[in-house]
Amino acid sequence: MSDKLKDSQEDDLGDISFEDEQGMEAAEQPAEAEAEVKPAEQPAQVQVEAPKPAPVSDKPASDSKFFAIRTTGGQERMVADMLYTKVTAKKIGIRSVMVLDSFKGYIIVEAPDSNVAYEGLAGIRHVRGQIRGDLPFKDIEGYLVKKPTVTELSIDDTVEVIAGPFKGMKAKITRVDYEKQEATVVLLDSPYQIPVTVDANYLKKAPH
Amino acid sequence: MAKEKACRKCKALTQGKVCPVCKSTDLSPDWSGIILVFDPAKSLVANTLEITAPARYALKVQ
Ligand SMILES: [Zn+2]
Numbered sequence: 614m615s616d617k618l619k620d621s622q623e624d625d626l627g628d629i630s631f632e633d634e635q636g637m638e639a640a641e642q643p644a645e646a647e648a649e650v651k652p653a654e655q656p657a658q659v660q661v662e663a664p665k666p667a668p669v670s671d672k673p674a675s676d677s678k679f680f681a682i683r684t685t686g687g688q689e690r691m692v693a694d695m696l697y698t699k700v701t702a703k704k705i706g707i708r709s710v711m712v713l714d715s716f717k718g719y720i721i722v723e724a725p726d727s728n729v730a731y732e733g734l735a736g737i738r739h740v741r742g743q744i745r746g747d748l749p750f751k752d753i754e755g756y757l758v759k760k761p762t763v764t765e766l767s768i769d770d771t772v773e774v775i776a777g778p779f780k781g782m783k784a785k786i787t788r789v790d791y792e793k794q795e796a797t798v799v800l801l802d803s804p805y806q807i808p809v810t811v812d813a814n815y816l817k818k819a820p821h
Numbered sequence: 822m823a824k825e826k827a828c829r830k831c832k833a834l835t836q837g838k839v840c841p842v843c844k845s846t847d848l849s850p851d852w853s854g855i856i857l858v859f860d861p862a863k864s865l866v867a868n869t870l871e872i873t874a875p876a877r878y879a880l881k882v883q
Contacts, residue, residue: 677865690855697857697877708864712855713880723866750865756854757869757880775883776829776847814829817883 677708679753680730681719683742689720692739696720700733707733713756721753763794763813772798776815783819827852827879832870834877842874854880 684692689712700707707730709723719742724730727744734740766772770786784798787808794813799806826848827833828840834855835841840848856878861867872878 675863675865675868677863693855693857700857700859706860708858708860709866710855710857710859711866711880714853723864725863753866754869757866776849 676725677723677750678726678730678747679750680722680724680727680744680747681716681742682722682730682734682740682744683719685739685741686718688739689718692737693720695737696722696733699737705729705733711753711756715756721748762816763789763791763796765818766796766813766816771801771819772796772816773819774798774800774811774815775817777811779809779811780815784816786816789813824850826850827882829882831872831874832856832878832880832882833874834879842876849882851883852879852881856880 682692693710693712696707696710699705700710707722707724711721711723713721722730722733724733727747730744734744766786766789768786768789772784772786774780774782774784779800782803783801785801786796786798788797788810790796790810795810796813796816797808797810798816799808825834825836828835828843828845829847829849830845831840831843832852833840833842834852835848838848839846856866856870856872858864858867858872858875858878861873861875864872867873870878
């Protein structure tokens with residue numbers, strides 16, 4: 614850690630600082646406030662409640678960590694754009710950066726560790742906060758796995774076709790295939806009431 | 822800020838008329854959330870969103 618810090622001292626460090634090291638030390642002790650003790654850090658005498666999980670997840674094993682970085686309000690996109698340029702040019706090991714409406718005043722940086730996140734953020738304007746520990750992926754995942762449009766559709770809904778050959782037309786849903794994420798609609802603007810099946814993502818519920 | 826559009830197929834953002842990732846011309850001005858993917862092979866976010874090419878993406882595209 615200290616090596617990396619020295620390496621980046623030439624950069625403007627701004628007010629970024631690291632607190633997660635302390636946080637991790639605290640987690641190794643049985644601190645009462647630390648709710649997220651990783652199983653690997655627990656002593657081995659703990660009764661294992663389930664056999665070691667097989668690779669059931671379809672996600673690859675990843676050592677990614679997620680850091681919420683506070684920015685000047687309204688400058689999240691600016692910070693992300695500057696990071697994009699810097700990370701691309703300098704080949705910094707940041708894996709992704711998220712600007713989510715649900716996290717106003719923050720950007721979320723995915724990196725193998727906080728040093729890498731820090732390397733990217735050092736000297737970037739409008740970065741305000743400190744990196745404090747990492748966010749569990751499950752806190753972010755919910756924002757990424759969007760509910761498919763098809764779940765919002767039902768028969769007799771009036772929708773607008775927003776893409777594809779019938780773009781711009783109003784339609785009425787006659788059938789929904791939730792599995793295939795398709796809907797069969799009758800185009801209301803067409804003189805011929807022929808049902809057509811379209812990608813559910815091409816439909817948007819019309820406002821009443 | 823120049824108006825960017827998002828590809829309806831892969832959600833990549835572009836200021837041009839063709840998606841830089843999948844070459845679709847089906848672009849939408851109505852999008853939200855930004856995901857910058859640098860390392861799709863190692864990124865959990867890219868994996869979750871089934872993104873395989875490094876680029877700038879929208880999270881949601883209408
Ligand atoms: Zn595309």
